Amino acid sequence: MSGPRTLFDKIWDDHVVERLPDGTCLLYIDRHLVHEVTSPQAFEGLRAAGRPVRRPEATIAVADHNVPTSDRRHGIAEPESRLQVETLERNVADFGVPYFPVLDERQGIVHIIGPEQGISLPGMTIVCGDSHTSTHGALGALAFGIGTSEVEHVLATQTLLQKRAKNMRIEVAGQTPAGSSAKDIILAIIGAIGTAGGTGHVIEFTGDAIRALDMAGRMTVCNMAIEAGARAGLVAPDETTFDWIKGRPYAPQGADFEAAVRYWRGLASDPGAVYDKVVRIEAATIAPMVTWGTSPECVAPITGAVPDPAAEPDPTKRAEITRMLTYMGLQPGQKLAEIPVDVVFIGSCTNGRIEDIRAAAAIARGRRVARGVRALVVPGSGLVKKQAEAEGLDRILLEAGFEWREPGCSMCLGMNEDKLTPGQRAASTSNRNFEGRQGPGGRTHLVSPAMAAAAAIAGRLADAREFL
Amino acid sequence: MEKFTQLTAIAAPLPLANVDTDKIIPARFLKTIHRSGLGVHLFDTLRFDEHGAERPDFVLNREPYRRAQILIAHENFGCGSSREHAPWALLDFGIRCVIAPDFADIFYNNCFKNGILPIRLPRALCDALIDDVAQGDNARLAIDLERQVVVRPNGQEIPFEIDPFRKHLLLNGLDDIGQTMAHAGAIDAFEQNRAAAQPWLPKTTRA
Numbered sequence: 003m004s005g006p007r008t009l010f011d012k013i014w015d016d017h018v019v020e021r022l023p024d025g026t027c028l029l030y031i032d033r034h035l036v037h038e039v040t041s042p043q044a045f046e047g048l049r050a051a052g053r054p055v056r057r058p059e060a061t062i063a064v065a066d067h068n069v070p071t072s073d074r075r076h077g078i079a080e081p082e083s084r085l086q087v088e089t090l091e092r093n094v095a096d097f098g099v100p101y102f103p104v105l106d107e108r109q110g111i112v113h114i115i116g117p118e119q120g121i122s123l124p125g126m127t128i129v130c131g132d133s134h135t136s137t138h139g140a141l142g143a144l145a146f147g148i149g150t151s152e153v154e155h156v157l158a159t160q161t162l163l164q165k166r167a168k169n170m171r172i173e174v175a176g177q178t179p180a181g182s183s184a185k186d187i188i189l190a191i192i193g194a195i196g197t198a199g200g201t202g203h204v205i206e207f208t209g210d211a212i213r214a215l216d217m218a219g220r221m222t223v224c225n226m227a228i229e230a231g232a233r234a235g236l237v238a239p240d241e242t243t244f245d246w247i248k249g250r251p252y253a254p255q256g257a258d259f260e261a262a263v264r265y266w267r268g269l270a271s272d273p274g275a276v277y278d279k280v281v282r283i284e285a286a287t288i289a290p291m292v293t294w295g296t297s298p299e300c301v302a303p304i305t306g307a308v309p310d311p312a313a314e315p316d317p318t319k320r321a322e323i324t325r326m327l328t329y330m331g332l333q334p335g336q337k338l339a340e341i342p343v344d345v346v347f348i349g350s351c352t353n354g355r356i357e358d359i360r361a362a363a364a365i366a367r368g369r370r371v372a373r374g375v376r377a378l379v380v381p382g383s384g385l386v387k388k389q390a391e392a393e394g395l396d397r398i399l400l401e402a403g404f405e406w407r408e409p410g411c412s413m414c415l416g417m418n419e420d421k422l423t424p425g426q427r428a429a430s431t432s433n434r435n436f437e438g439r440q441g442p443g444g445r446t447h448l449v450s451p452a453m454a455a456a457a458a459i460a461g462r463l464a465d466a467r468e469f470l
Numbered sequence: 471m472e473k474f475t476q477l478t479a480i481a482a483p484l485p486l487a488n489v490d491t492d493k494i495i496p497a498r499f500l501k502t503i504h505r506s507g508l509g510v511h512l513f514d515t516l517r518f519d520e521h522g523a524e525r526p527d528f529v530l531n532r533e534p535y536r537r538a539q540i541l542i543a544h545e546n547f548g549c550g551s552s553r554e555h556a557p558w559a560l561l562d563f564g565i566r567c568v569i570a571p572d573f574a575d576i577f578y579n580n581c582f583k584n585g586i587l588p589i590r591l592p593r594a595l596c597d598a599l600i601d602d603v604a605q606g607d608n609a610r611l612a613i614d615l616e617r618q619v620v621v622r623p624n625g626q627e628i629p630f631e632i633d634p635f636r637k638h639l640l641l642n643g644l645d646d647i648g649q650t651m652a653h654a655g656a657i658d659a660f661e662q663n664r665a666a667a668q669p670w671l672p673k674t675t676r677a
Contacts, residue, residue: 020653020661024634030660032599032671040553042503051647056657059675068501082501089503100676123674133552133576147576149554149581150505159650161657165633167575197488199612201575231549258670265668297488318544322487415497415551424520435640436492436550438515 040131110383120250142239184219200232354382372461509562548577
């Protein structure tokens, strides 16, 4: 392909094994991340067909969705969760797939540990049976979620049959105001373009506000690209990326690292590259955000109010807003900063990194969690937990009345014991506020780690800027 | 995978936008290690109350829609998680075709792997079909994948688009891993070229 190309075009072109007559491509996959929930049926399929895993060494498995976040030295009590984890352990042993066991300090949420270990690198194609695989796009890798049949396809062939997505650029121009974080940037973007705004596209995030983000922030932004409907999110790799990767266990070392960086530098979109869709957002307009509905696009600044369905001219949308407010137990016009919360959840692949825990601890330091509020902090990996403890963040959070737990997906989707009960309301640093997502009947407000910590202290949704 | 050629069946109207995969099958039912048996949990919170009793107003709890094999919905159907449990639950319930203005990408892909045909039609046509099938006795639609048409109860044919490759796999019920295995030589060559061009790359894996 000639002419200026985007970052996505370059990674794609570098991975096409064959192009079929109708344009479908056989795409080579560099890294395959595997977890216990979406893989059992794929391994079962391999077994039934007598197929081996083509490149076990390009695969890494970990249990994250089901694992308890309380002391787990005595195993998993819940029988179905235990069966799923044991099934994964049997499958990785039978097929020779590398695995981080539950009690290994490298265990954690699959999208935290891939980058943390240097398993996910720029220019790679990375897949996982999990929609938040888009997270790894922060490194400048083409990373996307797949279903279980495709997990089996990658295990067997190290490729996928794919149609090329379209290019979309979202420029976040200028400087984000103090007190607004990466989470606020991505919530503002989803509010602007909607949950289907990126459907069929790979979004490349550009602009000064994105460049200024550290790797954790870029991962938060790319993580929720899927919430905008995108196939993947991308940030072009730069010095911030290379510095961050250097020395990680699986990353290339020494002269190999230098050779890799030379290749990675060439990945950035060429000047004049053409995008099918372009959106520009002024960073200066981004305030700390909070969602009020049951879709991530239902978002407003914390200084705002719950919308009034009567003001919505489209009858379908009006009915939808009314349904959401009923589910959420909110009144039209109610001030967001006056909504009381029962639970605060800080963690997930969106916001479970060390930087997120530091942001929460900065608010919690010397304060107390409000009476009646349960506040959980769940580090994204064993190594994040260890780092936080080395920095004394666990003490700050525990003294403030937060729970300090073991790593895993936890209350983001409530597959383990950590879930909301019917009617309970949470301020959560996770990624989805769908009905029942954090437990049947649970009500979720998506926020940044600082905003979640502020909500825990105030006992209601609160403006983190008042706590800085 | 079961072939999809033609289908004449009861269609259920579900005029909701953004039907996410947590709605299709909540996470608490993902603890299975099998593909089958998820139909009883399809749309669990919409279908059943907190005591497990059927909600009589939900479409799949009403006749004739209990026997629906086609579902018609609004925009962005299947958004959210990549869980293939969503199409597995639909299939286990008996749904072979979903019609909507658009679908989330991963869900759309997952349907084809399970012999489910997702059909994109403009919102106005989806609403016309929803009106058709809301008249109980008229609740049948016919789908012809070979000719790429949906046939309304009044006989009117509505054409739809589909990728030729996906259509071929569905019509013949083909396992695409078998298809890809036929390209094993090309995959070998690709891997060798890539390792030669970027010698650092193979060193970043561990057995």
